[in-house]
Amino acid sequence: MEKIYTIKDIAELAGVSKGTVDRVLHKRGKVSQDALERVNEVLDKIDYQPNLMARSLKKKQIYSICVLLPDSKNDPYWQPCIDGINEAKKEFKSFNVKVEIFLFDATSTASFVETSKAVLNAAPDAVLLVPLFHKEAIDAIETYNSKGIISGIFNNQLKSSAIKSFVGQDLFQSGRIAARLLELLVQKGTIAIVHIDEDYENAVHMQEKEKGFRDYFDNLEKGKFEIKTFKVKHPQFKTTLKEYLEANPNISGLFVTTSKAYQVAKIISKNPERKIALVGYDLLENNLEYLNNKTIDFLIHQNPKRQAYLGTASLIEHFIFEKEISAEKLLPIDIINTENAKDYFL
Amino acid sequence: MEKIYTIKDIAELAGVSKGTVDRVLHKRGKVSQDALERVNEVLDKIDYQPNLMARSLKKKQIYSICVLLPDSKNDPYWQPCIDGINEAKKEFKSFNVKVEIFLFDATSTASFVETSKAVLNAAPDAVLLVPLFHKEAIDAIETYNSKGIISGIFNNQLKSSAIKSFVGQDLFQSGRIAARLLELLVQKGTIAIVHIDEDYENAVHMQEKEKGFRDYFDNLEKGKFEIKTFKVKHPQFKTTLKEYLEANPNISGLFVTTSKAYQVAKIISKNPERKIALVGYDLLENNLEYLNNKTIDFLIHQNPKRQAYLGTASLIEHFIFEKEISAEKLLPIDIINTENAKDYFL
DNA sequence: TTGAAAGCGCTAACAC
């Protein structure tokens, strides 16, 4: 049973006062060379772990964190994020933190810009945001940075030196996982990558997934599989895909790079005698329906709830525990079939 | 921004002292009817959330928790559990909790009984244990209970009114997941369930998994699949399985109900022209090797680390935060293939 | 039955 040391213990061992120990530990104020050495000597010998409870109890300052994410009205994918944020909020409610949620319309850059201004007005200590729109997100983050506001992102990666943390998945790898699944489902033949591309800015996502997907097949025995890409915008979606499949009767597998696999499932389930394997993303109600009737074979779970939770929690912990923010946190990529889907709703 | 009330606030609002408020909140000591009503009136009006940090800071009592689990020397499956326990330990190290780990030999009931006595001698406030041996585990738990020691279990379910919490997976469902995977891997034909049964007491595990597995196929179109069961003890394992597979040339899929899939993989990889689909359990080094060379198609991850972490954390939180212990916590059952395996080592 | 006060470990203000 190793002893737990307090500042008082250190002060006694070093023959100085608690105040001096505090100054050494936090490098604040002036300390004589002699005292510094005496304290450091003690610190080297023991394993001092500050009592975080005592620290947070003392601190008067209230930290404020804003989370900026798309409204789930237009896309239910975002709904679980709210739960994740609230979970973090609840877990740390005894601490001096305030967490505010700001929603923008995922289909409108203007909405994002406007909401990010509102966040700026709230003058938080940190912002966690979903950088859907590349350029606008960078702008917002740089503005925050110039005001001394820390920025973290989740859901999709974005390179900027002003970003302190990223929580999400390795999308390239995610594409490889889909590829491995389709390799098993379709013994050989043609597989199409389907991008249901509602807004061009999202394309980085899809491109990474496509790259990973193709990478997997590129490293396989040649000639067994042919990989095609099919890109379609929403309005004409239904007829276009139907025609595409009719024009390509050799296609026996589809990889949908967004959460819209149910739209594809709806079309292919009309023609059950043609067996087409289908792999998509996200545990939406609509997707689960087709997963359960086996039109969709596998879904890849991006765990938006946990992403939002971890993003929020790491910012909170940075302030109240002075924890380092880890620059990148990659979540496991969960493979979902009919049987384990419900376990992921905790 | 809702105000955060403290005991001092309540005392002032009710016109009593902090001590009296504390007595009312915790129903300890004597309080006059009048004071009781005044305090309760205030409590009804406001939403009082005790500051857990302040509480833990003050408490002198040190809580002691013992964790009783199999030694990983004989089975590497248990190794991650130690990490999970240590993670919980680290997370709560600022609180007054002591967590001690006791290891027993998973192949020896005597070792379990002995170790559980050592735990009793340590006189902890709570015990978290892996109830590998049904009867002995029940005995131990009832003894703990009679001494006022709280018991939680993880890894496998066990029914007893003396058990306060269970963390683990739904093993029946886990069997269904394996079934669904093999259904996809083997279009039709014969599939064998392989129990590598080292110690009879573990059989509950395997039986549940088998039940789930068969349940899935029972509800499928009849005649497409035939399911067999093959049980083997370790020493004769290698030759027996080989003979079994030779005697049953129609078998094209295997479901190994333990973490020993690599042993099966070793045998079937000797005969690569006969393609046999293989699904097993757990991310052991040995298994991963055969997963990566695609002899094993899927592994099911039982997440022992997280099980141990959650089991430990829920007991700790019960003491320091006075949180309710949830009776049952079922973890998601992760499906692992070549591509997402490494993500699960965080 | 109740209030007052000490003190958990830490931080920050203040005095020397």
Added chain:
DNA sequence: GTGTTAGCGCTTTCAA
């Protein structure tokens, strides 16, 4: 530069 001290919110002891 450095030691002392007050106080965060809570629990617990001690008088009254």
